[in-house]
Amino acid sequence: MKIPVGILGATGMVGQRFIQLLEDHPWFEVSWLAASERSSGMTYAEAARWKLNTPIPERVAKMRVNDAVPDGTPKVIFAALDASAAKEIEPKFADAGCAVITNSSAFRMHKDVPLVIPEVNGDHFKLIDQQSWHKKNGGYIATNPNCSAIGLVMALAPIHRHFGVEAVFVTTMQAVSGAGYPGVASLDILGNVIPYIAKEEEKLEEETRKLLGELRNGAIQDASFKISAQCNRVAVEDGHTESVSIKLKRIAKEEEILEAWSSFRSRPQDVGLPTAPKRPVIYNSGIDRPQPRLDVNHGNGMSATVGRLRPCNLLDWKFTVLSHNTIRGAAGAAVLNAELLKEDGYFH
Amino acid sequence: MKIPVGILGATGMVGQRFIQLLEDHPWFEVSWLAASERSSGMTYAEAARWKLNTPIPERVAKMRVNDAVPDGTPKVIFAALDASAAKEIEPKFADAGCAVITNSSAFRMHKDVPLVIPEVNGDHFKLIDQQSWHKKNGGYIATNPNCSAIGLVMALAPIHRHFGVEAVFVTTMQAVSGAGYPGVASLDILGNVIPYIAKEEEKLEEETRKLLGELRNGAIQDASFKISAQCNRVAVEDGHTESVSIKLKRIAKEEEILEAWSSFRSRPQDVGLPTAPKRPVIYNSGIDRPQPRLDVNHGNGMSATVGRLRPCNLLDWKFTVLSHNTIRGAAGAAVLNAELLKEDGYFH
Amino acid sequence: MKIPVGILGATGMVGQRFIQLLEDHPWFEVSWLAASERSSGMTYAEAARWKLNTPIPERVAKMRVNDAVPDGTPKVIFAALDASAAKEIEPKFADAGCAVITNSSAFRMHKDVPLVIPEVNGDHFKLIDQQSWHKKNGGYIATNPNCSAIGLVMALAPIHRHFGVEAVFVTTMQAVSGAGYPGVASLDILGNVIPYIAKEEEKLEEETRKLLGELRNGAIQDASFKISAQCNRVAVEDGHTESVSIKLKRIAKEEEILEAWSSFRSRPQDVGLPTAPKRPVIYNSGIDRPQPRLDVNHGNGMSATVGRLRPCNLLDWKFTVLSHNTIRGAAGAAVLNAELLKEDGYFH
């Protein structure tokens, strides 16, 4: 008997990834779909402009798309809504007692809402206990980070744990799938770089510090390091590549950093969560790696791949990190959050 | 009566740009071409795999390609050779009394060889007086920077002049034309980012400091700031985009930096060199600019376009700079060097 | 004293090309702009998302965008509207006495409306005399073909004139700029081919036959050959490439076809219309030509480039033709139509 789950925003790019990733999931089964009014009442196959290279699961193709109202819905809801829609809709579901496990940015920085990468700060889920919905009827909102923050933080977490991060520079080269569909116009990106993504630098800077922060006395104390981000869009379909420089509190040798990455394991690996990659962080020693085309799918798209660790003239170390922006950086992130929440007793 | 010039490495991508840019040049006329042995004796049209979107000038198409030997060649030689070939061949031409104005990296960091962007450090040409060839028979080697350094330095120079640069972070997203032809394989770059370009980070770091250095007592004193570079290849045809962060010695307001850029003029503009852009640095205030597709050809490919000036959490300011890598970053750079050398009396 | 002209649909991709091409036009000057209500009252710079790689002409940037109403507008109107908007708006301007020279498909196949490529069937403009608007007050609608028809017809016309075309197969590989902006989503075309463009095959088939038809007794008799088209979208910015096979009525030798192409001249060339290319059809004998990247801008984007003429196993001959879809295939086509209309006395 699998746990029935619903998907808010099921027709968009992240919604499609939810459906793809939850097909054959050992614990969860999609039993309810919602999207915008335009789609309401249509079958999923009619409503969605499916853009993945595996077919729509047949069972889901025939399901009806519902209005985004918490009425007889499953108690576990994955959400892939625009921030503005999420702001309005997600609290209604939490208020109705649902576990809203969301990829939206709307509540990520809210003080009572956990922003979690299971390998990094799964203990932040305890914030849920403070949510008024949770006290009332068990409902809550739990979030995963922005697609550009997730790869960076996975690479930083093992280093931060051992050596303390003191400063971070990051320049991203982000894939077009991060902008949804239709998203980036082809005339804007063919043979081009766009050196701007709305609100992305701000999210990347603030979410990184919350994710690597500590839960003390019921509040997250953001990590104290400084971080400066520059975000660019490039002509890549899937996979955000990031050039990173870091300053550390304690001196770290090259081997020590490599060891920190390669030995990095956490609860998702220890308890064997279904979506957890065996190796959350993979170091590729190739001189020109990681690359989206070659490395984005490692760990079924759930591993971050790092490479090119070398000294920095200005800070201490430089490296490149790559992660799959719609799997590890969106739908897969939420599914793994759900798995850890279940493991930690947050499913009722 | 135009000055006859020769081109070493005439069949490659930069050689082709030389031919395109020198067609209809008011001062210079291509009268001699050389390439590798394979091409020797063929007409240029037969030897070159022409990759520009204007036709081969008819006069040049019929010219014979010579061996790279300084025998009855013009006294002004533009060079577009691989570093290893340049190391061997360029001194022979200088020794034969030729002005070798080269895009190659072979001698850029040599202490007696000027590495020049005319708007930035044209006074460094005085190093030529120290070259033994020059003393002997007037020959010399003068170089322009790497394609990734040139846009950065054009953006930094006006700021450095007014406020003093203390630290620089730069992450590049470089076009494939910078790798020559055939250069980057399509399988390596379609839908991909390659986070590595051989020797590029080193060149970018060391050339930037020499270019912004000062000539004192017959030697270049490199600029003292620290610089850290990360270089990436992206699926762009022409135009290197760079995300830059800088720390300044003196506090600068946003308007002051914008003013430094927009008012930046130098000898090439003052004396009206034919290839000099009216505005060496153009600030584009669009929220998502500069972009290769839209901005790479400004000033006939000789202007650097900057945008997105904003505060940096770690250093002082962040911005993006774009320049055309095979015009301002290669052939056009050498042509402008030649024009300033002529203006400054280095043509005999 | 230049002739003042207006542009309907000035903010779209074709509208932008009109503005670019009419800047510095010797006969015409843009004096009035209209776009959708959303843009009304804004300056052009505010209203347009400019996507060309030359800047907005300064004079135009400051012009106000008007409602699309024929009230005190210039008497010459270039139109770049969607077919549905054109159907409603263009007759109003014709009815107000304007020469509506349009790129829209709305009236192309109307029996009294000329569909013209000046080099091919300029005599079809006589249809204007039959338009009721023209009889009333001199207003009329004159159209140019679809961007995919224009290159094909330019390649076919000299052959048809000499040898008679009996059957045509054409498979197109069309650039994204043909779909306007935002047009094709990047997720749909990066690393992809889309084997469908709405209504394109129908337009290409029917327009080709009208263009190569004859005006007899006040009506166009379509060319009688059969034509079958398959249209694909590819990841190219500008330039439609077409693989063509043809059957001829009379036997033609290879040299005769090449001669027909290279000697092809028509009234626009004879009278020296400003936008007419010297060579409407250019044969490139390179084994792998024409190519969009190398050949799309020949004749300032107004020439069609053909190549690879070779025997066909099924019909008689095969070849490839390329033309610039937003210059020769859209805005430039209309400008050249306007020039011929003026030359032929259709401007009052």
Add this chain to the structure above:
Amino acid sequence: MKIPVGILGATGMVGQRFIQLLEDHPWFEVSWLAASERSSGMTYAEAARWKLNTPIPERVAKMRVNDAVPDGTPKVIFAALDASAAKEIEPKFADAGCAVITNSSAFRMHKDVPLVIPEVNGDHFKLIDQQSWHKKNGGYIATNPNCSAIGLVMALAPIHRHFGVEAVFVTTMQAVSGAGYPGVASLDILGNVIPYIAKEEEKLEEETRKLLGELRNGAIQDASFKISAQCNRVAVEDGHTESVSIKLKRIAKEEEILEAWSSFRSRPQDVGLPTAPKRPVIYNSGIDRPQPRLDVNHGNGMSATVGRLRPCNLLDWKFTVLSHNTIRGAAGAAVLNAELLKEDGYFH
């Protein structure tokens, strides 16, 4: 106990696909690798520039690369050599008693060499009995078609069987991976179409007729229809898309053709060969399908996807077909050939 197999040309793109596809194959195990002299003695990981997005299988990574000499090699050899190398090397292996199952074009059109798609003309393998090597010691050469022929023939075969094909027009849009590595230069294909692939049109035309020919009295009688091909390269990584028009001997209704495709099964499906797709030909009824990005991996890259069946003005029907050029069109084709050869008793 799996059957040991060797790979000739193991380091190239098709060689890499062999290794990827044979990993975990239920019948075969790679036990020997050969490549050019340059690689000899190196481990496979050192010798190959691996370009697939799954890692090199660990066991293979450590294997030594051998010279291409049939000395103690496995009796089953997969070959992915250049035609010129194949011409020389493959007969040596056949002469040494090996089953040479090759993707090379060198012997495809030889009268005693079978050119086979298992679903289409598996009976042609009987030609092997006539090969002198086979008579001598059991060795032979068996080939699969060119990557552009295979999708076309899979789409044609069910129609040809039921209605008889009388004429075929095909225009291809081929992926860059078909050209090997480094293959197509990025400067040649970014934002471009190349309307030429050396010898491709000839191969496509002649192989199609041999594949759909009949074995009579120990010789293949080529299918008698006429076929005309035009081949283009586009900026796609994997997947050849082809626009096809056909004339049939007997009248076929739309539903009949759709039924012919959907019901198409053959020996590989009947006997359950491991690499055989359940559905060799999949019809996608979407208005804009098939597309490489969405459809290339169906049937693990072994299915051909067709779409857009519609009447043709010139012949009878038009449609689009897509197939994976390095799986179904190369390595997967050879593996499936090997499976059928084993099934048919051609392994000793």
